[in-house]
Amino acid sequence: MPSDLPTYTNQVESGTDYTIMFCLDVMNKRLRVDDYSGKIDVIYRRIVDIAKKHALTKAFIKSREVDWQALLSMGCMMEGIYKGYFNGSDAYCMAMYNDLERRTSDYWLEEDQILQQVLSLPVKHDHPSVPSNMSMRLARLEDADQLSRLYSLIFQTYPTPMNDSMYVEKTMREGTIYYLVESENQLISAASAEINSVYANAEMTDCATLPAYRNQGLMRLLIHALEAELISRNITCSYSLSRALSFGMNAVFFQMGYRYYGRLTKNCDIYDKFEDMNLWAKSL
Structure with a gap:
């Protein structure tokens, strides 16, 4: 069976004031941020840039409790809560979209x-x-x-x-x-x-x-x-x-x-x- 299918590539990117651990998910045209540290506004801008660069129509970050409201104020929307995700603390799924069709649910x-x-x-x-x-x-x-x-x-x-x-x-x-x-x-x-x-x-x-x-x-x-x-x-x-x-x-x-x-x-x-x-x- 084929083993060269486009799939997840897990990557780590670090700058002077941030680190992002993310999954570049070509199959599903999305960017999934599983972990991060640093300035949340810088992280958000990097996520937007990476998603646009790779023509991904959805991006979301598993946000810590201290950051989800800041991400909401930047234009993200909360789609769900991973209860207890971070060693018992909740993670908040904060999503952004680059495509109206992707944003709109049909069902x-x-x-x-x-x-x-x-x-x-x-x-x-x-x-x-x-x-x-x-x-x-x-x-x-x-x-x-x-x-x-x-x-x-x-x-x-x-x-x-x-x-x-x-x-x-x-x-x-x-x-x-x-x-x-x-x-x-x-x-x-x-x-x-x-x-x-x-x-x-x-x-x-x-x-x-x-x-x-x-x-x-x-x-x-x-x-x-x-x-x-x-x-x-x-x-x-x-x-x-x-x-x-x-x-x-x-x-x-x-x-x-x-x-x-x-x-x-x-x-x-x-x-x-x-x-x-x-x-x-x-x-x-």
């Missing part, structure tokens, strides 16, 4: 209706067991190929090149953990946790189940297993971005005790278009 009211349906569900405190005809385990490097095939089957487009086994293997080597469910030696469901050990947080992501095996609670099993693994590694904050149009994935996180903390407009290219993503977070 906001429908997504609101889906969210209200999700929020009316009961929270499930039980811990389901693995079905007798299936097995669940932590993924290994040699699973990268079948994981990439699963993501190729499920997603027409995806924010990262998960259809590339080389990329999947790279994420594993960099610390992302995957849990998977198999039936008769066939991979049928998987999910991952992308760990930030510096700030003790992890993003639950890459959730996929073959259509024939959906609605059997497999994703809850995987998230439970990932959470247990994260707790053992002293990770205190778990969060996830779920397609706002997907009742199922939003329901999974809500019923597992995650809270809704905002919606990121046209945040990434998933399935076949730029989609709004709901932000869910939970203290572990």
Whole structure:
């Protein structure tokens, strides 16, 4: 499979009075600032310049609490809160846009209706067991190929090149953990946790189940297993971005005790278009 796809490039840029750690995300035409230090007004201007230079239509910064109001006054908008992101302190998703179409949601009211349906569900405190005809385990490097095939089957487009086994293997080597469910030696469901050990947080992501095996609670099993693994590694904050149009994935996180903390407009290219993503977070 191709391993030369345009993808994330994580970069660090330092000036006399600032440092920015950012992800230049060509696939999703966005700039994501994961960390920074220095003068916030200088940082903001640099973010705007970098986004324009690379023709990126969206940029956002995971702002600390002391800075989000300053960013708001510069023209950014708050789209969500990563609760507990910085070792227990909140991060604020402060976004800016260079394109009106990217800024405008096409399905906001429908997504609101889906969210209200999700929020009316009961929270499930039980811990389901693995079905007798299936097995669940932590993924290994040699699973990268079948994981990439699963993501190729499920997603027409995806924010990262998960259809590339080389990329999947790279994420594993960099610390992302995957849990998977198999039936008769066939991979049928998987999910991952992308760990930030510096700030003790992890993003639950890459959730996929073959259509024939959906609605059997497999994703809850995987998230439970990932959470247990994260707790053992002293990770205190778990969060996830779920397609706002997907009742199922939003329901999974809500019923597992995650809270809704905002919606990121046209945040990434998933399935076949730029989609709004709901932000869910939970203290572990």
